[in-house]
Amino acid sequence: MNTYLQIHPKDNVLVALQDLPAGSTVQFNDQTIQLVKDIPGKHKFPIVDLATGDAIVMYGVLVGKAMSPIAKGDLISTANTEHMAESFHEKDAAFNWAAPDVSKWQNATFMGYHRADGQVGTRNYWLVIPMVFCETRNVNVIKTAFEKGLGFAPPEKYNEQVNDLVNLYKNGGLDAVKDYQAKESNTTVKRNDIFPNIDGIKFLIHEGGCGGTRQDADTLCALLAGYIHHPNVAGATVLSLGCQHAQVSIMQTALKKLNPNFNKPLLVFEQQTSGSEFNMLSTAIKETFLGMAEANKNARKPAPINKIVIGLECGGSDGFSGISANPAVGHTSDLLVGLGGTTILSEFPELCGVEQELINRCVNEDISNKFIKIMRAYESQAESVGSGFYQNPSPGNIKDGLITDAIKSAGAAKKGGTSPVTDVLDYTEYAVKPGLNLLCTPGNDVESTSAEVGSGATVVLFTTGLGTPTGNPIAPVVKLSTNTRLAQRMPDIIDINTGTIISGESSIEQMGEDILEHVIKVASGEVLTKAEILHQDDFIPWKRGVSL
Missing domain, CATH: 2.30.130.110 (Archaeosine Trna-guanine Transglycosylase; Chain: A, domain 4)
Structure with a gap:
């Protein structure tokens, strides 16, 4: 080595x-x-x-x-x-791309859920959404009822440990509790036998919908619309208080913009016009059950793998991220793009210093100019409150070798591979063009992952050098370690170890191919990610304030 x-x-x-x-x-x-x-x-x-x-x-x-x-x-x-980085300007060079050999996967398929609008999902979920934080309690009531009633609830291993501790304390006091050793129990996810074609019922708990700016409310509605429109979602139940900024009508307008022929089941319940809480919740539960029974009729069928949309994400990065996991994921992106597929690279603060390369990779000046406009506005907004992209690296990043934002960014951008940039998306815009899409999000792991899925990612590849347990409610998140030590230390969150690139046991290209093969299995439901097994359902909307 x-x-x-x-x-x-x-x-x-x-x-x-x-x-x-x-x-x-x-x-x-x-x-x-x-x-x-x-x-x-x-x-x-x-x-x-x-x-x-x-x-x-x-x-x-x-x-x-x-x-x-x-x-x-x-x-x-x-x-x-x-920190110091090169300035950037308008597109000034032609770009020619040598696509990788993709003949091996030319006729490859995965088993997905086909939707009426032509999208293909990798999971089949029913979604429950509060329009405002005031409905969180009611959403949690529905969550408990359905997860326990249908068997989607996480394993109760920690409840069992607390019960053990209570019994030990009652019978033996504190000394008995101090001697207690917890035992790892089975965390295998069991399929539901009532609705075997449904992967679960998911809940987008959030703290928004009112009290912020009208822009916050409109943006939240657009993000929620993206989740409902998402091919991994069969239908949705929406709980609204009634008086909040984030009105159901705003979300429905956003849905129509995404798909004028939107025809998924969308069940809306407004508490201020429903009478008692019992009337609203009991009706919502019954209608949701009927909706899930209908969604259960959709079974997995073969689809070309270019129907998979991959989100490209990193979090808890280290000094190896840019030389192992990120370039390997970048090669996976190039392979899928070469097959006519779609990938999404986000985290704009982590593209600082490599803007010119990405600008020159844009397929036309309209797209490159949109990228320039968004990047300059974002940086200006950060600087206006006394911050800047240079403050992006976290203490963990710095400790592990990423001491400037430009070092971090140059490595993070490797997730986007080498293919042309076919589109630039502002936050909540949906990916509709095949190829590499750049999506404006913060570098914050969960805000960015939440946004990628809201823009259509059906599988997310998430690289980490320090260990980040991020997941998503509706899209499987594949966690890739940049180093072998992390994969060995945290096996319950890491799906793929790319540390063999550092040791010289594998090449970036071979690892990228292996990742694509794993993605196909995950997309087909043959393999669950570690985040899915742990029920790691993270969702944080971005309020468009300064978040790095």
Whole structure:
């Protein structure tokens, strides 16, 4: 195994692939570099002496500048380096793409749920949505009733542990409780035998709908419309209080915009006109049961794999993200795009410094200009409140080698592969063009994943170097570790280990192909993701305020 990596020939820093002690030497090209300090794995050190103000280059792009002199072989850190990125401008170069060989999957299919509008789902869910936080309690009543009544509830292993602790405390006191050792119980998800063609009933709990701006309400309605329109959803039950900003009519208008011929079951119940709570909830439960019985008639059928829409996401990133999991996912994206499929890359604060490359990859100037406009407006909004994209890296990112936003972004953008950008979507806009779509979202994991699914992603590939247990209510989220140590430490959240790229056991291309094969199995319902097994149903709408 190599102990270091130069990612791009233009780079003036190397990435340590394992912990390298101070005083040790590294042979790079025709020079011997003696390390000035300990270089933890995932961190960087320069191959030349850097003066104050000198550029630091990784992935072939500007990612920072030296705040003080940095000796060859010294540790690149927040103490001596600050964020810097290249500016961007209008599209100024033609783009030619060499698509990968996709002949292996040319006739491949997956087993999906076909919808009347031509979309194909990877799951078949019934959705329950509150229009406003005031209805959360009522939604939770329906949630408890249906999950327990139909067998969709999560395993009650922790309830069992509390019962054990209560009995021990009653019979043996605190000493008996202190000696208690919990045992892992079976977490296998059992299929429901009442509605075998339904994967579950899901609930989009949120804290919005009123009290914010009218823009917040309109945006929330558009996001909820995207979820109802989504091919993984068979129908929806909507609970409205009645007086809130986020009116059902606004959501219905958004639905008609997405699909003028929308014909899924949409059951709406408004508490302020329904009389008692019992009248509303008992009616909602009965009508929802009837709707699910109808949805159960839709069984999985073969569909070409280009009907799968993949969301490209990362969270809890580390210094290996941009050289293992992200480029592997990028190759998967290229394969699906080569087959005529659709992928969605989001997290605009994590595209800082690579904008020009993406601009030049846009298929026309209208699309590239839309990207420029959104990016500049987003950055300006962040700066107006004393922030900026440079504040995006989290403490965990920095600890594991992503010390500037440009370093983080250059690696994060690798999830988008190398294919042309066929469309740029503002938040809540739905992906309708095959190819790579850029979607404006924050870098926040759950806000971004929630948005990708609201824009049509039917499977999400989520890379992580630190361990992030994110999932989604209606789309399976495949978690990929950037390093083997994480996969071994947190096996209950990691689906695929790409750390074998770091060790040299596999190539980016082979891993990308393996990921596509796994996606096909997940899309067909043959494999459940770890997030699905754990019932990790995360959903956070973005209020369009400053969120990085």
